[in-house]
Amino acid sequence: MTLNRQQQKLRTRRAIIDAAFGLLDDQHSFSSISLREVARAAGIAPTSFYRHFKDIDELGLTLVDEAGLTLRQLMRQARVRIASGGGVISTSIDTFMEFITANSNVFRLLLREHTGTSNAFRAAVLREIQHFTVELTDYTVSTTGLTKELANLQAEAMVKLVFSTGAEALDLDSAQRAQLAERLKIQLRFISNGASEYAKQT
Amino acid sequence: MTLNRQQQKLRTRRAIIDAAFGLLDDQHSFSSISLREVARAAGIAPTSFYRHFKDIDELGLTLVDEAGLTLRQLMRQARVRIASGGGVISTSIDTFMEFITANSNVFRLLLREHTGTSNAFRAAVLREIQHFTVELTDYTVSTTGLTKELANLQAEAMVKLVFSTGAEALDLDSAQRAQLAERLKIQLRFISNGASEYAKQT
DNA sequence: TAAATTAGCGTACAGTTGTAAGCTCAATTA
DNA sequence: TAATTGAGCTTACAACTGTACGCTAATTTA
Numbered sequence: 001m002t003l004n005r006q007q008q009k010l011r012t013r014r015a016i017i018d019a020a021f022g023l024l025d026d027q028h029s030f031s032s033i034s035l036r037e038v039a040r041a042a043g044i045a046p047t048s049f050y051r052h053f054k055d056i057d058e059l060g061l062t063l064v065d066e067a068g069l070t071l072r073q074l075m076r077q078a079r080v081r082i083a084s085g086g087g088v089i090s091t092s093i094d095t096f097m098e099f100i101t102a103n104s105n106v107f108r109l110l111l112r113e114h115t116g117t118s119n120a121f122r123a124a125v126l127r128e129i130q131h132f133t134v135e136l137t138d139y140t141v142s143t144t145g146l147t148k149e150l151a152n153l154q155a156e157a158m159v160k161l162v163f164s165t166g167a168e169a170l171d172l173d174s175a176q177r178a179q180l181a182e183r184l185k186i187q188l189r190f191i192s193n194g195a196s197e198y199a200k201q202t
Numbered sequence: 203m204t205l206n207r208q209q210q211k212l213r214t215r216r217a218i219i220d221a222a223f224g225l226l227d228d229q230h231s232f233s234s235i236s237l238r239e240v241a242r243a244a245g246i247a248p249t250s251f252y253r254h255f256k257d258i259d260e261l262g263l264t265l266v267d268e269a270g271l272t273l274r275q276l277m278r279q280a281r282v283r284i285a286s287g288g289g290v291i292s293t294s295i296d297t298f299m300e301f302i303t304a305n306s307n308v309f310r311l312l313l314r315e316h317t318g319t320s321n322a323f324r325a326a327v328l329r330e331i332q333h334f335t336v337e338l339t340d341y342t343v344s345t346t347g348l349t350k351e352l353a354n355l356q357a358e359a360m361v362k363l364v365f366s367t368g369a370e371a372l373d374l375d376s377a378q379r380a381q382l383a384e385r386l387k388i389q390l391r392f393i394s395n396g397a398s399e400y401a402k403q404t
Numbered sequence: 405t406a407a408a409t410t411a412g413c414g415t416a417c418a419g420t421t422g423t424a425a426g427c428t429c430a431a432t433t434a
Numbered sequence: 435t436a437a438t439t440g441a442g443c444t445t446a447c448a449a450c451t452g453t454a455c456g457c458t459a460a461t462t463t464a
Contacts, residue, residue: 005431009441029319032233034421047423048442055422108317115313115369117231122373157363157389164362167317171324186400187359191389194396198388207461211411236451249453250412257452 013052015042020063024105026170029112030060061124064113067106068128074099075135088143089188093162097181100166101174111167133159146199154195158188215254217244222265226307228372231314232262263326266315269308270330276301277337290345291390295364299383302368303376313369335361348401356397360390 019041023033035056039046053059078095082088100107110128113121136155141148165184169177205213221243225235237258241248255261280297284290302309312330315323338357343350367386371379 005440008431012441026321027319029233031231032319035423036421044441045443046421047425047444050423051441111317112314115310115317117229117234119228119373126370153385153388154392156385157392160363160366161359164366168328171321183355183358187355187393190356190359190393190396190400192396193399194392194394197395197399198392207410210461214411237453238451246411247413248451249414249455252453253411 009052012042012044012048016044016049016052016059017062017066018042020059021066021105021109024109026104026108030063030109031117057118057120060113060118060121063109064121064124064128067110068124068131070103070106071110071128071132075132089185089192093181093185093188096162096166097169097177100169101177104170107166108170111163111170129159129163144196146195150195150199154191157191161187161191211254214244214246214250218246218251218254218261219264219268220244222261223268223307223311226311228306228310232265232311233319259320259322262315262320262323265311266323266326266330269312270326270333272305272308273312273330273334277334291387291394295383295387295390298364298368299371299379302371303379306372309368310372313365313372331361331365346398348397352397352401356393359393363389363393 016038020030020033020038023037023041024030035049036046038056038059039049042049053062074095077099078092081091081095110125114125114129116122133152133155136159137148137152140146140151140155144151146154162184165180169180172180218240222232222235222240225239225243226232237251238248240258240261241251244251255264276297279301280294283293283297312327316327316331318324335354335357338361339350339354342348342353342357346353348356364386367382371382374382
Protein backbone atom coordinates (compact mmCIF):
# COMPACT_ATOMS: atom_id res chain seq x y z
CA MET A 1 0.00 0.00 0.00
CA THR A 2 2.19 2.84 -1.27
CA LEU A 3 1.12 6.42 -1.34
CA ASN A 4 1.21 8.55 -4.42
CA ARG A 5 2.66 12.00 -4.40
CA GLN A 6 -0.54 13.87 -3.63
CA GLN A 7 -1.38 11.63 -0.72
CA GLN A 8 2.10 11.97 0.71
CA LYS A 9 1.94 15.73 0.41
CA LEU A 10 -1.40 15.83 2.17
CA ARG A 11 0.00 13.62 4.87
CA THR A 12 2.90 15.97 5.49
CA ARG A 13 0.55 18.92 5.48
CA ARG A 14 -1.51 17.18 8.12
CA ALA A 15 1.65 16.52 10.12
CA ILE A 16 2.45 20.23 10.07
CA ILE A 17 -1.04 21.21 11.18
CA ASP A 18 -1.13 18.60 13.92
CA ALA A 19 2.34 19.56 15.06
CA ALA A 20 1.28 23.19 15.32
CA PHE A 21 -1.81 22.32 17.36
CA GLY A 22 0.36 20.12 19.53
CA LEU A 23 2.66 23.01 20.33
CA LEU A 24 -0.18 25.15 21.66
CA ASP A 25 -1.06 25.18 25.32
CA ASP A 26 -1.66 27.66 28.10
CA GLN A 27 1.96 28.81 27.92
CA HIS A 28 2.40 28.86 24.15
CA SER A 29 0.31 30.87 21.73
CA PHE A 30 0.44 30.61 17.98
CA SER A 31 2.41 33.83 17.65
CA SER A 32 4.97 32.54 20.12
CA ILE A 33 5.84 29.44 18.13
CA SER A 34 8.26 29.68 15.23
CA LEU A 35 8.27 28.18 11.80
CA ARG A 36 11.33 26.17 12.77
CA GLU A 37 9.65 24.79 15.87
CA VAL A 38 6.68 23.65 13.85
CA ALA A 39 8.92 22.06 11.24
CA ARG A 40 10.92 20.30 13.92
CA ALA A 41 7.77 18.92 15.53
CA ALA A 42 6.42 17.84 12.16
CA GLY A 43 9.65 16.04 11.35
CA ILE A 44 10.59 18.06 8.28
CA ALA A 45 13.32 20.52 7.38
CA PRO A 46 12.48 24.18 8.05
CA THR A 47 12.64 25.02 4.37
CA SER A 48 10.28 22.20 3.44
CA PHE A 49 7.57 24.08 5.28
CA TYR A 50 7.28 26.39 2.29
CA ARG A 51 6.20 23.55 0.05
CA HIS A 52 2.91 23.61 1.99
CA PHE A 53 2.33 27.13 3.24
CA LYS A 54 3.36 30.53 1.92
CA ASP A 55 4.37 31.59 5.42
CA ILE A 56 3.49 30.95 9.04
CA ASP A 57 0.41 33.17 8.84
CA GLU A 58 -1.13 30.98 6.19
CA LEU A 59 -0.73 28.06 8.55
CA GLY A 60 -2.33 30.12 11.29
CA LEU A 61 -5.39 30.85 9.20
CA THR A 62 -5.66 27.16 8.44
CA LEU A 63 -5.61 26.41 12.15
CA VAL A 64 -8.37 28.95 12.76
CA ASP A 65 -10.40 27.35 9.98
CA GLU A 66 -9.97 23.92 11.51
CA ALA A 67 -10.88 25.31 14.89
CA GLY A 68 -14.03 26.68 13.32
CA LEU A 69 -14.88 23.23 12.02
CA THR A 70 -14.48 21.80 15.50
CA LEU A 71 -16.75 24.52 16.80
CA ARG A 72 -19.43 23.55 14.33
CA GLN A 73 -19.17 19.96 15.46
CA LEU A 74 -19.93 21.29 18.91
CA MET A 75 -23.08 22.99 17.67
CA ARG A 76 -24.23 19.85 15.93
CA GLN A 77 -23.61 17.79 19.02
CA ALA A 78 -25.57 20.24 21.16
CA ARG A 79 -28.51 20.11 18.75
CA VAL A 80 -28.61 16.34 18.91
CA ARG A 81 -28.58 16.35 22.68
CA ILE A 82 -31.28 19.00 22.92
CA ALA A 83 -33.50 16.98 20.60
CA SER A 84 -33.27 14.02 22.93
CA GLY A 85 -34.59 15.99 25.90
CA GLY A 86 -33.35 18.22 28.70
CA GLY A 87 -33.32 21.98 29.08
CA VAL A 88 -31.94 23.88 26.12
CA ILE A 89 -29.66 26.15 28.12
CA SER A 90 -28.47 23.49 30.49
CA THR A 91 -27.77 20.97 27.76
CA SER A 92 -25.97 23.50 25.59
CA ILE A 93 -23.73 24.69 28.38
CA ASP A 94 -22.89 21.16 29.49
CA THR A 95 -21.94 20.35 25.92
CA PHE A 96 -19.92 23.51 25.65
CA MET A 97 -18.01 22.85 28.84
CA GLU A 98 -17.18 19.34 27.74
CA PHE A 99 -15.98 20.78 24.48
CA ILE A 100 -13.53 23.25 25.97
CA THR A 101 -12.27 20.56 28.31
CA ALA A 102 -11.62 18.15 25.47
CA ASN A 103 -10.38 20.80 23.04
CA SER A 104 -8.82 23.41 25.26
CA ASN A 105 -6.03 24.20 22.82
CA VAL A 106 -8.45 24.72 19.99
CA PHE A 107 -10.59 27.00 22.10
CA ARG A 108 -7.55 28.88 23.37
CA LEU A 109 -6.41 29.50 19.81
CA LEU A 110 -9.74 31.12 18.97
CA LEU A 111 -9.77 33.20 22.12
CA ARG A 112 -6.28 34.52 21.59
CA GLU A 113 -6.50 35.24 17.91
CA HIS A 114 -9.82 36.95 18.57
CA THR A 115 -7.82 39.75 20.19
CA GLY A 116 -4.53 39.07 18.45
CA THR A 117 -2.18 41.20 16.40
CA SER A 118 -3.29 40.05 12.98
CA ASN A 119 -6.30 41.68 11.40
CA ALA A 120 -6.86 38.67 9.17
CA PHE A 121 -6.84 36.34 12.17
CA ARG A 122 -9.23 38.49 14.13
CA ALA A 123 -11.59 38.64 11.19
CA ALA A 124 -11.41 34.88 10.70
CA VAL A 125 -12.25 34.16 14.33
CA LEU A 126 -15.02 36.74 14.31
CA ARG A 127 -16.57 34.96 11.34
CA GLU A 128 -16.64 31.68 13.27
CA ILE A 129 -18.21 33.28 16.31
CA GLN A 130 -20.78 35.11 14.22
CA HIS A 131 -21.70 31.78 12.68
CA PHE A 132 -22.55 30.73 16.19
CA THR A 133 -24.61 33.85 16.80
CA VAL A 134 -26.54 33.54 13.55
CA GLU A 135 -27.43 29.97 14.33
CA LEU A 136 -28.62 30.87 17.80
CA THR A 137 -30.61 33.80 16.45
CA ASP A 138 -32.46 31.56 14.01
CA TYR A 139 -33.14 29.04 16.72
CA THR A 140 -34.47 31.76 19.03
CA VAL A 141 -36.75 33.20 16.37
CA SER A 142 -38.22 29.78 15.64
CA THR A 143 -38.77 28.77 19.26
CA THR A 144 -39.92 32.08 20.76
CA GLY A 145 -42.08 34.92 19.54
CA LEU A 146 -39.14 37.32 19.43
CA THR A 147 -38.47 39.51 16.42
CA LYS A 148 -35.32 38.79 14.50
CA GLU A 149 -33.94 42.06 15.80
CA LEU A 150 -34.41 41.15 19.44
CA ALA A 151 -33.43 37.54 18.95
CA ASN A 152 -30.17 38.69 17.47
CA LEU A 153 -29.47 40.97 20.43
CA GLN A 154 -30.21 38.13 22.79
CA ALA A 155 -28.10 35.62 20.88
CA GLU A 156 -25.16 37.98 20.64
CA ALA A 157 -25.22 38.67 24.35
CA MET A 158 -25.43 34.97 25.12
CA VAL A 159 -22.58 34.00 22.85
CA LYS A 160 -20.34 36.70 24.27
CA LEU A 161 -21.15 35.65 27.79
CA VAL A 162 -20.57 31.99 27.04
CA PHE A 163 -17.21 32.56 25.35
CA SER A 164 -16.12 34.91 28.06
CA THR A 165 -17.00 32.37 30.71
CA GLY A 166 -15.30 29.65 28.70
CA ALA A 167 -12.12 31.68 28.78
CA GLU A 168 -12.36 31.88 32.53
CA ALA A 169 -13.03 28.17 32.83
CA LEU A 170 -9.75 27.27 31.14
CA ASP A 171 -7.79 28.11 34.26
CA LEU A 172 -10.06 26.24 36.68
CA ASP A 173 -10.27 22.64 37.85
CA SER A 174 -13.32 20.56 37.05
CA ALA A 175 -15.12 21.26 40.34
CA GLN A 176 -14.80 25.01 39.94
CA ARG A 177 -15.68 24.66 36.31
CA ALA A 178 -18.95 22.90 37.18
CA GLN A 179 -19.79 25.68 39.58
CA LEU A 180 -19.03 28.29 36.96
CA ALA A 181 -21.28 26.45 34.51
CA GLU A 182 -24.20 26.63 36.93
CA ARG A 183 -23.71 30.34 37.41
CA LEU A 184 -23.56 30.80 33.67
CA LYS A 185 -26.86 28.99 33.20
CA ILE A 186 -28.57 31.42 35.57
CA GLN A 187 -27.01 34.37 33.80
CA LEU A 188 -28.26 33.10 30.47
CA ARG A 189 -31.74 32.89 31.96
CA PHE A 190 -31.40 36.52 32.97
CA ILE A 191 -30.80 37.38 29.35
CA SER A 192 -33.52 35.12 28.03
CA ASN A 193 -36.16 36.36 30.47
CA GLY A 194 -35.00 39.92 30.16
CA ALA A 195 -35.39 39.82 26.40
CA SER A 196 -38.91 38.38 26.68
CA GLU A 197 -39.87 41.10 29.13
CA TYR A 198 -38.40 43.72 26.85
CA ALA A 199 -40.41 42.35 23.93
CA LYS A 200 -43.64 42.54 25.91
CA GLN A 201 -43.04 46.14 26.92
CA THR A 202 -42.75 47.34 23.34
CA MET B 203 17.05 72.57 38.90
CA THR B 204 19.14 69.41 38.87
CA LEU B 205 17.76 66.01 39.62
CA ASN B 206 19.18 63.75 42.23
CA ARG B 207 19.91 60.13 41.53
CA GLN B 208 16.55 58.78 42.68
CA GLN B 209 14.62 61.27 40.60
CA GLN B 210 16.70 60.51 37.53
CA LYS B 211 16.21 56.80 38.00
CA LEU B 212 12.47 57.23 38.31
CA ARG B 213 12.51 59.36 35.19
CA THR B 214 14.24 56.64 33.20
CA ARG B 215 11.87 54.05 34.58
CA ARG B 216 9.00 56.18 33.40
CA ALA B 217 10.64 56.51 29.99
CA ILE B 218 10.80 52.70 29.75
CA ILE B 219 7.15 52.28 30.73
CA ASP B 220 5.99 54.99 28.37
CA ALA B 221 8.12 53.59 25.57
CA ALA B 222 6.59 50.17 26.09
CA PHE B 223 3.04 51.54 25.98
CA GLY B 224 3.98 53.50 22.90
CA LEU B 225 5.05 50.36 21.11
CA LEU B 226 1.69 48.70 21.61
CA ASP B 227 -1.03 48.94 19.01
CA ASP B 228 -3.38 46.70 17.09
CA GLN B 229 -0.45 45.01 15.35
CA HIS B 230 1.95 44.75 18.29
CA SER B 231 1.23 42.96 21.53
CA PHE B 232 3.40 43.06 24.60
CA SER B 233 4.77 39.58 23.96
CA SER B 234 5.74 40.60 20.45
CA ILE B 235 7.99 43.45 21.51
CA SER B 236 11.52 42.76 22.65
CA LEU B 237 13.58 44.10 25.49
CA ARG B 238 15.90 45.68 22.94
CA GLU B 239 13.03 47.41 21.17
CA VAL B 240 11.79 48.88 24.42
CA ALA B 241 15.29 50.02 25.37
CA ARG B 242 15.77 51.60 21.96
CA ALA B 243 12.47 53.47 22.24
CA ALA B 244 13.31 54.59 25.76
CA GLY B 245 16.69 55.88 24.63
CA ILE B 246 18.82 53.63 26.79
CA ALA B 247 21.25 50.77 26.18
CA PRO B 248 19.68 47.30 26.22
CA THR B 249 21.68 46.32 29.26
CA SER B 250 20.60 49.38 31.21
CA PHE B 251 17.08 47.98 31.18
CA TYR B 252 18.12 45.59 33.95
CA ARG B 253 18.83 48.48 36.31
CA HIS B 254 15.05 48.97 36.44
CA PHE B 255 13.39 45.63 35.85
CA LYS B 256 14.47 42.07 36.54
CA ASP B 257 13.28 41.03 33.10
CA ILE B 258 10.70 41.92 30.51
CA ASP B 259 7.93 40.16 32.41
CA GLU B 260 8.40 42.42 35.38
CA LEU B 261 7.87 45.36 33.06
CA GLY B 262 4.76 43.65 31.71
CA LEU B 263 3.25 43.28 35.14
CA THR B 264 3.97 46.95 35.77
CA LEU B 265 2.11 47.84 32.59
CA VAL B 266 -0.86 45.74 33.67
CA ASP B 267 -0.83 47.49 37.03
CA GLU B 268 -0.82 50.90 35.37
CA ALA B 269 -3.60 49.78 33.07
CA GLY B 270 -5.55 48.80 36.17
CA LEU B 271 -5.09 52.28 37.55
CA THR B 272 -6.42 53.78 34.34
CA LEU B 273 -9.39 51.46 34.59
CA ARG B 274 -10.16 52.70 38.07
CA GLN B 275 -10.05 56.27 36.83
CA LEU B 276 -12.73 55.21 34.39
CA MET B 277 -14.91 53.93 37.21
CA ARG B 278 -14.49 57.12 39.16
CA GLN B 279 -15.35 59.19 36.12
CA ALA B 280 -18.47 57.13 35.50
CA ARG B 281 -19.61 57.58 39.09
CA VAL B 282 -19.21 61.33 38.86
CA ARG B 283 -21.22 61.48 35.66
CA ILE B 284 -23.96 59.27 37.03
CA ALA B 285 -24.27 61.49 40.10
CA SER B 286 -24.91 64.48 37.85
CA GLY B 287 -27.87 62.86 36.13
CA GLY B 288 -28.66 60.58 33.21
CA GLY B 289 -29.41 56.86 33.04
CA VAL B 290 -26.95 54.65 34.88
CA ILE B 291 -26.46 52.17 32.08
CA SER B 292 -26.36 54.72 29.32
CA THR B 293 -23.93 57.01 31.15
CA SER B 294 -21.66 54.15 32.11
CA ILE B 295 -21.45 52.78 28.60
CA ASP B 296 -20.86 56.17 27.08
CA THR B 297 -18.02 56.70 29.53
CA PHE B 298 -16.65 53.27 28.81
CA MET B 299 -16.69 53.79 25.07
CA GLU B 300 -14.90 57.10 25.40
CA PHE B 301 -12.37 55.37 27.57
CA ILE B 302 -11.48 52.64 25.10
CA THR B 303 -11.29 55.21 22.33
CA ALA B 304 -8.89 57.38 24.26
CA ASN B 305 -6.92 54.49 25.76
CA SER B 306 -7.20 51.78 23.17
CA ASN B 307 -3.67 50.52 23.74
CA VAL B 308 -4.24 50.23 27.45
CA PHE B 309 -7.48 48.36 26.93
CA ARG B 310 -5.91 46.11 24.32
CA LEU B 311 -3.14 45.20 26.71
CA LEU B 312 -5.67 44.05 29.28
CA LEU B 313 -7.69 42.12 26.73
CA ARG B 314 -4.69 40.29 25.37
CA GLU B 315 -3.01 39.46 28.60
CA HIS B 316 -6.36 38.28 29.91
CA THR B 317 -5.99 35.28 27.60
CA GLY B 318 -2.21 35.41 27.26
CA THR B 319 0.53 32.87 27.83
CA SER B 320 1.61 34.03 31.25
CA ASN B 321 -0.25 32.78 34.27
CA ALA B 322 0.92 35.76 36.30
CA PHE B 323 -0.35 38.20 33.68
CA ARG B 324 -3.70 36.48 33.40
CA ALA B 325 -4.09 36.56 37.16
CA ALA B 326 -3.15 40.23 37.30
CA VAL B 327 -5.70 41.20 34.67
CA LEU B 328 -8.35 39.04 36.29
CA ARG B 329 -7.81 40.91 39.54
CA GLU B 330 -8.43 44.23 37.82
CA ILE B 331 -11.60 42.99 36.17
CA GLN B 332 -12.87 41.47 39.39
CA HIS B 333 -12.36 44.83 41.03
CA PHE B 334 -14.81 46.11 38.48
CA THR B 335 -17.28 43.34 39.23
CA VAL B 336 -17.10 43.80 42.99
CA GLU B 337 -17.74 47.49 42.66
CA LEU B 338 -20.73 46.91 40.40
CA THR B 339 -22.07 44.25 42.73
CA ASP B 340 -21.98 46.62 45.69
CA TYR B 341 -23.64 49.32 43.67
CA THR B 342 -26.37 46.91 42.55
CA VAL B 343 -27.05 45.72 46.09
CA SER B 344 -27.39 49.27 47.33
CA THR B 345 -29.64 50.52 44.53
CA THR B 346 -31.88 47.48 44.02
CA GLY B 347 -33.41 44.92 46.35
CA LEU B 348 -31.27 42.12 44.96
CA THR B 349 -29.42 39.73 47.24
CA LYS B 350 -25.66 39.91 47.12
CA GLU B 351 -25.67 36.52 45.41
CA LEU B 352 -27.89 37.65 42.57
CA ALA B 353 -26.31 41.07 42.31
CA ASN B 354 -22.97 39.39 41.85
CA LEU B 355 -24.28 37.17 39.08
CA GLN B 356 -25.77 40.18 37.35
CA ALA B 357 -22.64 42.27 37.73
CA GLU B 358 -20.40 39.50 36.45
CA ALA B 359 -22.54 38.98 33.38
CA MET B 360 -22.59 42.71 32.70
CA VAL B 361 -18.87 43.18 33.05
CA LYS B 362 -18.16 40.24 30.76
CA LEU B 363 -20.57 41.54 28.17
CA VAL B 364 -19.15 45.05 28.35
CA PHE B 365 -15.54 43.93 28.00
CA SER B 366 -16.43 41.56 25.22
CA THR B 367 -18.21 44.31 23.35
CA GLY B 368 -15.33 46.68 24.03
CA ALA B 369 -13.02 44.21 22.32
CA GLU B 370 -15.26 44.20 19.30
CA ALA B 371 -15.45 47.99 19.26
CA LEU B 372 -11.70 48.34 18.88
CA ASP B 373 -11.86 47.35 15.24
CA LEU B 374 -14.77 49.65 14.35
CA ASP B 375 -15.07 53.28 13.32
CA SER B 376 -16.89 55.73 15.55
CA ALA B 377 -20.24 55.42 13.78
CA GLN B 378 -20.29 51.65 14.09
CA ARG B 379 -19.03 51.99 17.60
CA ALA B 380 -21.96 54.20 18.56
CA GLN B 381 -24.36 51.68 17.10
CA LEU B 382 -22.68 48.89 19.00
CA ALA B 383 -22.97 50.91 22.21
CA GLU B 384 -26.73 51.28 21.75
CA ARG B 385 -27.09 47.55 21.23
CA LEU B 386 -25.04 46.92 24.32
CA LYS B 387 -27.26 49.16 26.41
CA ILE B 388 -30.32 47.12 25.44
CA GLN B 389 -28.49 43.89 26.21
CA LEU B 390 -27.56 45.20 29.63
CA ARG B 391 -31.21 45.97 30.23
CA PHE B 392 -32.00 42.37 29.36
CA ILE B 393 -29.69 41.28 32.12
CA SER B 394 -30.91 43.85 34.60
CA ASN B 395 -34.59 43.13 34.02
CA GLY B 396 -33.98 39.40 33.81
CA ALA B 397 -32.26 39.41 37.17
CA SER B 398 -35.13 41.34 38.77
CA GLU B 399 -37.65 38.88 37.36
CA TYR B 400 -35.56 36.00 38.58
CA ALA B 401 -35.47 37.52 42.06
CA LYS B 402 -39.25 37.87 42.14
CA GLN B 403 -39.85 34.28 41.12
CA THR B 404 -37.83 32.90 44.02
C1' DT C 405 38.08 64.98 51.20
C1' DA C 406 38.23 60.04 50.46
C1' DA C 407 35.56 55.93 49.71
C1' DA C 408 31.55 53.64 48.18
C1' DT C 409 27.67 53.24 45.34
C1' DT C 410 25.29 52.90 41.08
C1' DA C 411 22.89 54.35 36.49
C1' DG C 412 24.14 53.78 32.15
C1' DC C 413 27.31 52.29 28.47
C1' DG C 414 30.08 49.38 25.06
C1' DT C 415 31.59 45.06 23.81
C1' DA C 416 30.88 40.41 23.25
C1' DC C 417 28.74 35.90 22.60
C1' DA C 418 25.91 32.06 21.91
C1' DG C 419 21.46 31.01 20.40
C1' DT C 420 17.54 31.56 17.45
C1' DT C 421 15.04 33.28 13.70
C1' DG C 422 13.22 33.40 8.56
C1' DT C 423 14.44 32.19 4.18
C1' DA C 424 17.48 32.07 -0.25
C1' DA C 425 19.97 28.77 -3.35
C1' DG C 426 20.64 24.68 -5.20
C1' DC C 427 20.78 19.53 -4.93
C1' DT C 428 18.65 14.67 -4.76
C1' DC C 429 15.77 11.25 -6.13
C1' DA C 430 11.33 9.18 -6.51
C1' DA C 431 6.88 9.75 -8.74
C1' DT C 432 4.61 11.25 -12.77
C1' DT C 433 4.03 12.27 -17.56
C1' DA C 434 4.87 11.98 -22.49
C1' DT D 435 12.04 4.51 -21.81
C1' DA D 436 13.38 9.31 -21.45
C1' DA D 437 12.15 13.81 -19.71
C1' DT D 438 9.81 16.51 -16.31
C1' DT D 439 8.13 17.60 -11.93
C1' DG D 440 8.34 18.52 -7.18
C1' DA D 441 8.70 17.20 -2.02
C1' DG D 442 12.17 17.35 0.96
C1' DC D 443 16.96 18.04 2.06
C1' DT D 444 21.56 20.50 3.29
C1' DT D 445 24.07 24.46 3.58
C1' DA D 446 24.40 29.22 4.27
C1' DC D 447 23.62 33.94 5.88
C1' DA D 448 22.19 38.13 7.82
C1' DA D 449 19.32 39.82 11.36
C1' DC D 450 17.90 39.68 15.72
C1' DT D 451 17.46 38.08 20.45
C1' DG D 452 18.69 38.08 25.83
C1' DT D 453 22.21 38.87 28.83
C1' DA D 454 27.14 38.35 30.99
C1' DC D 455 31.09 41.25 32.01
C1' DG D 456 33.52 45.06 33.14
C1' DC D 457 34.19 50.08 32.62
C1' DT D 458 33.04 55.15 33.39
C1' DA D 459 31.66 58.99 35.73
C1' DA D 460 28.73 61.22 38.68
C1' DT D 461 26.28 61.19 42.95
C1' DT D 462 25.96 59.93 47.65
C1' DT D 463 27.84 58.60 52.03
C1' DA D 464 31.20 58.54 55.74
